[in-house]
Amino acid sequence: MKYKLPPGVFDIIPNDPKEKWRSSYLWQYVEKTIREVTRLYGYHEIRTPLFEKTDLFTRSVGESSDIVSKEMYTFIDKGERSLTLRPEGTAPIMRAVVENGLTNQSTVQKLFTIGPMFRYERSQAGRYRQHHQLSVESVGYSSPEQDAELIDMIHTLYKRLGIKKMMIQLNSIGTPKNREKYRTALQQYLQKNIDSLSEDSQKRFHTNPLRILDSKSPNDQQLLEGAPSILDHLDEESNKHFTKVQELLKQLEIPFTINEKLVRGLDYYNHTVFEITAEELGAHNTIGAGGRYDGLIKALGGADLPAVGFATGLERVIQTLLNQQAELPPPTTSSLFLVPLGDAARQYCFTLLHQLRQQNISCEMDFSGRKLGKVMHYADQIDTKYTAVFGDDELTSKQIKLKNMETGESTTVSIEDLARTLNA
Ligand code: HAM
Numbered sequence: 310m311k312y313k314l315p316p317g318v319f320d321i322i323p324n325d326p327k328e329k330w331r332s333s334y335l336w337q338y339v340e341k342t343i344r345e346v347t348r349l350y351g352y353h354e355i356r357t358p359l360f361e362k363t364d365l366f367t368r369s370v371g372e373s374s375d376i377v378s379k380e381m382y383t384f385i386d387k388g389e390r391s392l393t394l395r396p397e398g399t400a401p402i403m404r405a406v407v408e409n410g411l412t413n414q415s416t417v418q419k420l421f422t423i424g425p426m427f428r429y430e431r432s433q434a435g436r437y438r439q440h441h442q443l444s445v446e447s448v449g450y451s452s453p454e455q456d457a458e459l460i461d462m463i464h465t466l467y468k469r470l471g472i473k474k475m476m477i478q479l480n481s482i483g484t485p486k487n488r489e490k491y492r493t494a495l496q497q498y499l500q501k502n503i504d505s506l507s508e509d510s511q512k513r514f515h516t517n518p519l520r521i522l523d524s525k526s527p528n529d530q531q532l533l534e535g536a537p538s539i540l541d542h543l544d545e546e547s548n549k550h551f552t553k554v555q556e557l558l559k560q561l562e563i564p565f566t567i568n569e570k571l572v573r574g575l576d577y578y579n580h581t582v583f584e585i586t587a588e589e590l591g592a593h594n595t596i597g598a599g600g601r602y603d604g605l606i607k608a609l610g611g612a613d614l615p616a617v618g619f620a621t622g623l624e625r626v627i628q629t630l631l632n633q634q635a636e637l638p639p640p641t642t643s644s645l646f647l648v649p650l651g652d653a654a655r656q657y658c659f660t661l662l663h664q665l666r667q668q669n670i671s672c673e674m675d676f677s678g679r680k681l682g683k684v685m686h687y688a689d690q691i692d693t694k695y696t697a698v699f700g701d702d703e704l705t706s707k708q709i710k711l712k713n714m715e716t717g718e719s720t721t722v723s724i725e726d727l728a729r730t731l732n733a
Contacts, residue, residue, distance in 0.1 A: 317430070317438030324640050330627040334640040339470060339623055339630075340423060343443050346466045347421045350458065352445060355420045357401040359427075363391040369400040369605055371576025373517045380428040382438075394427035398444030399577070399602065399618055400609075406448060407611035416614055417449035423623075435593035435625055445599075446618035448606065453550050456581040456601060456617050457557035463585060463597050463619050464563050470626065471635025474588035475596070477564065480571040481551035481580055482519075483543040485604075491542040492518055502532050522570040538569040547580060554581055577602040581617065587625070589632040596629055597621035644731045645711070646693040647674040648684050650700035658699050661724070668728045689714065695731070 314320070325331040347354075363383050370376050382394040395401050402420055405411075411418050425439050432438055445462065447455050460477065467475055482488060495518050499506065503514060507526040514521065522533060543551065558565055565583075573582045582600035590596070599619025607613045630637060647662065649655040658674050665672050673693070675684045681698070688696045695711040703709055707724045722730045 315438075317432030317436075319437065319439075329631055330624065332640065335627050335630075335637060336623065337641075338638050339627060342470050343421075343423060343466065346462065346469060347445065349465075350419070350462045352419045352421045352447075355402055355405060355422050356424070357395070357398075357405050357422065359425065360392045360394050361401050361404065363393040365400050365404055365609075366393055366396060368608065369403070369575075369577050370397065373513075373520075374574055374576055376428060376575065380430055382427045382429060396428045397426055397575070398422050398424070398442055398620055399446060399575075399605070402444065402446050403448075403606050403609055403611070403616065407606060407609050412448060412606075412612055412614060415449070416612070417447075419447050421445045433593075435591055435628065437624060441623040442620045443623065444618065444620040446616060448614055448616045450617075451603065451615035453553035453557060453581075456550075456554045457561070459599065459617055459619055460554075460558060460565075460583060461561055461563060463599075463621060466621070467585070467596070467626070471630050471633070471637065472587060472596075472626070473633055473635070475629075476566065476586050476588075477558075477583060478568040478571050478586065479555070479558075479565045479581070479583045480539070480568055481543060481547055481554075482539055482572055482578060482582055482600075483547040484579055487542050487544055487547055488519065488539070491537070491539045494537045494542065495519065495521070498536050499532070505532060519572045520574065522572050523574065533570070539572070540567075540569050550580055573598065573600055577605045577608075579603050583619070585621075587629040587633070590625060590629050593625065595622075596625045640692065641671075642692040642694065643671040643673050644694045645670065645672040646688040646691065646696045647672065648681065648688070648696065648698045649674060650681075650698060654699045654701065654704055657704055661727075665728060665731070668732070670728060670731050672731075 319331055321331050321333050321336055323333050366381060367377050372378065376396045381396055384392055386392055402422060406418055421443060423443050424441065426442050427439050429438055430436050445459065447459060464477065496514065499514065499521065503511060505528065506514065506521070507524060507529050510521045510524050510526065510529050521529060524530065571582055571584060578600040580601040584595050584598040586594045587596045597619055601617040603615040606616060647658045649658040662672050662674055677684065685696065693714060695713060697709050697711050699709065708721050709724060709727060710719050710721050711730070712719045
């Protein structure tokens with residue numbers, strides 16, 4: 310084949326029997342559930358462009374982050390501007406909040422978006438160069454209830470979708486001041502073993518030592534075993550906030566574990582951070598993650614407002630549902646497939662379909678005029694509930710014989726009663 314997709318991207322097709330997660334009916338199911346849950350929690354949709362000026366991400370996600378330093382799809386447009394395909398949703402949403410003056414009307418803004426994100430990552434199962442996120446962001450509340458509500462929301466969404474086995478990991482990374490102190494303590498601790506650290510961690514030692522905690526190298530992890538904990542470096546306020554978030558989660562009986570090594574790879578976070586991993590997903594098993602980012606709106610030129618949010622990767626969510634054998638809806642199908650025989654029947658059926666659709670009945674007809682066997686084979690494939698052959702007899706009697714494709718049974722109904730029968 311001459312034209313093939315570049316690595317790391319994929320098509321979503323109506324029904325893929327081999328890679329089921331690429332089936333659009335499953336994406337629709339997830340998106341529908343997302344819309345139900347976001348509505349329950351009072352969040353409203355926002356849609357921002359797929360590209361932004363590059364410095365939005367450099368400024369917010371951070372120069373030393375993997376996303377900015379290695380993974381952005383950046384290009385110069387014909388007007389000599391540096392633009393970047395959005396690698397994540399938080400910075401664009403906050404840019405839009407400021408640019409549209411949304412907080413002038415109310416300082417509280419509860420927003421979500423669903424859409425593609427772009428990162429030049431090593432492409433492999435669960436990691437794509439175009440992936441899709443639900444990004445949920447709440448502006449204006451600094452209280453721990455807002456952190457806990459978002460964790461409750463993502464947990465509720467996963468449960469409603471059918472994810473059974475997941476783990477919520479929670480941490481607090483405090484204020485920038487707390488982190489400065491912790492950074493020094495961590496560097497002091499690692500200094501003696503700096504030469505034994507992995508190459509990546511050695512680089513991070515000076516630029517972003519907290520990210521060493523995230524290292525996948527078993528040797529790094531061993532060296533970190535006795536490392537100081539960020540939780541011992543939180544000030545009283547941060548500690549209070551973190552304790553309250555935990556109390557609220559316990560109050561709602563949401564299970565979580567504290568992971569004091571969880572720091573997140575984006576620079577804008579403070580206080581609460583969390584990640585949710587799913588069982589049976591393989592190496593890239595983080596399905597959702599988020600945290601508080603109180604300084605970001607101000608850094609982007611807006612008011613000094615607190616904010617907290619999360620994002621979840623839809624590919625990984627659908628793959629988890631399939632791997633955990635969740636109960637999922639079947640592909641959508643039509644109620645009726647009509648097979649007209651002859652020109653007069655064809656003309657009649659064309660109007661009949663139009664009328665049925667006005668009554669919210671999904672129905673189709675054959676336009677090909679191929680041999681009956683072939684048309685019925687197609688009807689079988691599209692998995693319609695009923696089929697009906699419509700010829701001169703039906704035209705005269707205004708009676709139609711509906712064949713139930715699942716049971717094979719036939720029932721004759723008058724055209725007048727057709728809509729009622731199909732809706733039953
Ligand atoms: P993130 O952890 O970079 O956070 O991404 C969120 C989720 O997107 C991940 O947990 C994962 O499920 C999915 N994801 C990320 N990269 C890929 C990829 N290459 N392929 C497949 N899935 C991927 C953020 O983006 C933050 N904006 C989250 C946030 C919102 N924090 C506060 N508000």
